[in-house]
Amino acid sequence: MAELARIQPSLWFDSDAREAMEYYVSVFPNSHIGSITEYPADSDEKHLSGMAGKILNGQFTLNGVDFVCIDGGPYFTFTEAISFVVLAKDQAELDDYWAKLSHVPEAEQCGWCKDRFGLSWQIIPENMGDLTRTPEQLQVVLGQKKIVIAELEAAGAGI
Template sequence: MQKITTCLLFAGQAEEAMNYYISIFKNSKILKVTHYGKGAPMPEGTVMTANFELEGRQFMALNGPMYKFSPATSFVVNCETQEEVDYYWDALVAGGKPSQCSWLDDKYGVSWQIVPKQLIQLISDPDPVKAGRVMQAMMTMSKIVIADIQRAYDAN
């Protein structure tokens, strides 16, 4: 068992959200699902917790009181290629909403950042002019397009 597990609180959608996430991430699995019993704050038989693993990291989805997710907490998906960026972006933004600079909210309101490794490399360049051009290009995007940030980096 991992020492620290992220717990996501859903208003009756814990199992649905777990199944959604494991359908997107190829290296994932359901670990355990528990249900509320008699006298619980939710109807008997309702899923209480849904424990699952995405890419080797454990999560718990909990059905409980209604709270809203905030971009103050987000999950970063590090990507190697544009195809990977496109895959995760398209899958996670479906039913949700895009934001700026690689951020999106999925259909449950959970915030994600879909980040190509090239963005981190180029934005960290020791040449502040080149890094600044990449930053400016990124600020105009929702989903990051690697070719476009590379063009900004290479511009004279």
């Protein structure tokens, strides 16, 4: 059997990849910055002007998942079409991640939040499938911003 290709998420930041990497590794356990390659000293090329010292290639690991990133300028931004799911073991862990990652209140819905860099996260309980089995539970989750496990359990009490 052929070896499977490794797949890594690649994140494009305008100019704050270093700050993002440092922040993310402080949020998640078992995380570290692997390497940073900076853009060389200013070049005569227009698209590299002012990029000296910014991240050309950053490699970091968040709780065992490898990522790469770049400071690529303002040409592309994050959208909700891509998000990262964080499975929390209990309400306390969910609350902790939510407090660290949710920085855009108007983007909060059904466990989704957006961090200060514009990246979307889904902070949900490990047993989310069990907590959304009934129409009543689905109605509750649709009304939540941050997931509140006890509310979902109460809505499903008649199962």
